[in-house]
Amino acid sequence: MPTFTVAELARRVAGVIDGDDRRVITGVASIEAAGPDDLTFIAEERYVGRIGARPPGSILVEPGLHLGVPDTSLIRVGNPYLAFAEIIPLFHPSPTARPGIAPSATMGRGVRLGDHVTIGPHVVIGDAVKIGHRTRIEPFTVVEAGVHIGDDCRIGYSCSILAGARLGDRVQLHTGVRVGADGFGYARGPMGAVKIPQIGGCLIGDDVEIGANSTVDRGALGDTVIGSRTKIDNLVHIGHNVRVGEDCMIVAQVGIAGSVRIGAGASLGGQAGISGHLTIGPGARIGAQSGVTKDVPAGADYCGFPARPFHEVMKAKAAGFRLPDALRRLSAVERELGMGSPGRAPDATDPDASEEST
């Protein structure tokens, strides 16, 4: 395991040391788990209380934060979490690949490989595939004929990259990702659904990361597009002809139906669903489990089903829990005024409620 002094680490992130700069650090850990030989970080002051009895050897903190923790060397930086992200690889370098083509790989004709490409065991590469410098393809992955993959990509185990796909540079597909499978499109024929052949492409920008077992369908006509620097979590479904802008965050199990447009910088909470052909404006934030059934304006904060502005939904939800009582009060008012409609039970016993709770 590599070791570094606090001075060496501070230099890497252009930090200012507050404490002993010769202290030796042997690892990184969370604020709760970090011991005297570890570096950790504090992004917000409220986490200070999580420091344990044996304080961390070094902590990345913001310039203005005062901790009063003895025996700890602080490294002051503008963005401690970002600095921490830069330091982790010093202690945990990525396993070095051995570039080359495994004997059990199946290579098509006319494949063009950049320098230092790694093709793992049991990989299948189709005809006329182009793979950029230093890209690494893990075992059990298939790349269909004609696909282009850029430089410095990491394609995980058991991925499928189908015809019509183009991946930029530094793309990372985690294990089990499917890029370019057929979208869900059918015409109604006299004998049932007739498949619309899916012939579009699937364009993945630079620095995109896609989580395990997620699926991004190819376009029906035209292309499905994922903008550069967009990050996609596990088990996400992205339908045909969806266009996701740059710098979006799409959390696990989100489903995006066909032909949706998502503006740059938007974020979608886990398990949210977007109906087909809608537009989510740039910078919009869609809450977890939302069901979006109408366009969402730029910068808006939506949640619920059907999705509405966050504060509106929360107010309505909270009011909803006061409703059973309000119905009782309304009945009392009607009785006071002699207005109760015949046939409506005047008291609070609600047959629907008991029916629901069986």
Add this chain to the structure above:
Amino acid sequence: MPTFTVAELARRVAGVIDGDDRRVITGVASIEAAGPDDLTFIAEERYVGRIGARPPGSILVEPGLHLGVPDTSLIRVGNPYLAFAEIIPLFHPSPTARPGIAPSATMGRGVRLGDHVTIGPHVVIGDAVKIGHRTRIEPFTVVEAGVHIGDDCRIGYSCSILAGARLGDRVQLHTGVRVGADGFGYARGPMGAVKIPQIGGCLIGDDVEIGANSTVDRGALGDTVIGSRTKIDNLVHIGHNVRVGEDCMIVAQVGIAGSVRIGAGASLGGQAGISGHLTIGPGARIGAQSGVTKDVPAGADYCGFPARPFHEVMKAKAAGFRLPDALRRLSAVERELGMGSPGRAPDATDPDASEEST
């Protein structure tokens, strides 16, 4: 790339030409993207406005639609979208497979193969498997012992077809589909959950298509059944002993719990969930993200959680957004009548609401 005259294309779909029948078409495209050499289609009149400055060379339209677009050869047919589906493969023929068994495939004993079967590299076929004519199995797929697969099937990359499965003809499994894995069944024992061995089968009808990374579990006892011509999108979960009828449409990320019955022609919107042992009637439509907790009658249109008839849900939802105001109005009425209960805040400030929005 193949080319066709408008006359040739019209003949294929029994269409009537309105314009120059000798015009040469070199490709298909969406209404927005189609140029002077492309064929496109218009399914509904409201899409006419999407025609760009350089109009398409040819458009499939309904008999009665009048476009007033010069320099475009119309092909009039009863169902333009269906006709378009039939024409796409003329321009984009499926890649021709090279029938045969790849040297790196692992074949069991007593395997029966039809004519022109393609078994790709790194495929594993178990003992006594039967595979019909012209069926194609892509790399990294496993077919367990005793499985039967019909004629003209396309089994994608990295699929798993486990013991007890029977697939009809023209079945298409996209990459990563799991058919016949164990269902989720446990008895409560003195030392925790005890697994119920899952020994049933998984029967997939003719012309079924299943999307990437979807899972269809085998029956616990008896079979899980997917009816002919049913189409299933990506990342769908179908539990043990579910019986889906013919001609159903199941959109991405739907989850169907064990022993559910779904009638013929039903459609389930994306991310909908159906609780165990329920019956969804034939032709019912379940909205996206619905949570179905009771049987749904034939032909009904349900949505929401717990799912209720569509119009009822939408009326209640809309009313819900008027509720905070209604609570204020009710309090005002009570004050007017001198009825306000003690201890209830007479104004609209709702502590629950602010609690919710943190």
Add this chain to the structure above:
Amino acid sequence: MPTFTVAELARRVAGVIDGDDRRVITGVASIEAAGPDDLTFIAEERYVGRIGARPPGSILVEPGLHLGVPDTSLIRVGNPYLAFAEIIPLFHPSPTARPGIAPSATMGRGVRLGDHVTIGPHVVIGDAVKIGHRTRIEPFTVVEAGVHIGDDCRIGYSCSILAGARLGDRVQLHTGVRVGADGFGYARGPMGAVKIPQIGGCLIGDDVEIGANSTVDRGALGDTVIGSRTKIDNLVHIGHNVRVGEDCMIVAQVGIAGSVRIGAGASLGGQAGISGHLTIGPGARIGAQSGVTKDVPAGADYCGFPARPFHEVMKAKAAGFRLPDALRRLSAVERELGMGSPGRAPDATDPDASEEST
């Protein structure tokens, strides 16, 4: 197919026979499908009516249940379903594996294998992997360097077990499971999201079962932990640093965000989602499709979005369906009192409602 007498079967589950103990049983079946040669079970009296015209040869029932079914040998046991689970494998023994390493497997250096281990075709095992006795690894599965897997595990087809994972004994991963892929963690940098290297582990306890295509991410720092005897269904997402206790039940398509703690014996219904950093108390029950946004106390029964106690939610939902009518009644009361605010439509026509139903 093996056969057993009722006496032999009763002895296996310490049952008391009520009827002919020499009757020969040749298979197991559900209550609806069981015929004169089959054994079935009845867990609850209400299922008695499902017995068909040709009654089952033998039925496992509780001591006190009286059926009045002639020609059926009852076997009385305390827990009929559990006894049935024990008898199924007598009729359906697991296929016997042929221990050994397939020639097409790729083995790393320093791999330690227990006795009778089965490594299937096209498996990739990394350096210094340790695999316990009688464990079986199916084709197309990868086990990264340094992973430990216990005794008697069943690792299905096309699984990925990545660096930092440790699996206990008798773990069963179904096909397509991903254990130890990167979690979803980014710092905000000046040029967009910066990946936080994910360096933690993924600890899976004894007797854990994980369903097809589910994903359990490795910890960011520290470990993701799944407690012993916990059962996880298909297409479930478990984020980084989640800690699931022992004996939990997690139904299909559940999503658990990062750093959630779930107490022992908790159950999560299908498609439920848990927001990051929350705590679900031991024994809590979270309903299907719930969206949990706050901690849930031990033993509580929560549902809905945002999740609240079950009875509260159901009461509010049921009242919600009476709301459109209540708004009309409130308007009538206001008119009676001369209180209607100007600008508010005095009748029940709700423009929002019609807007929603388009």
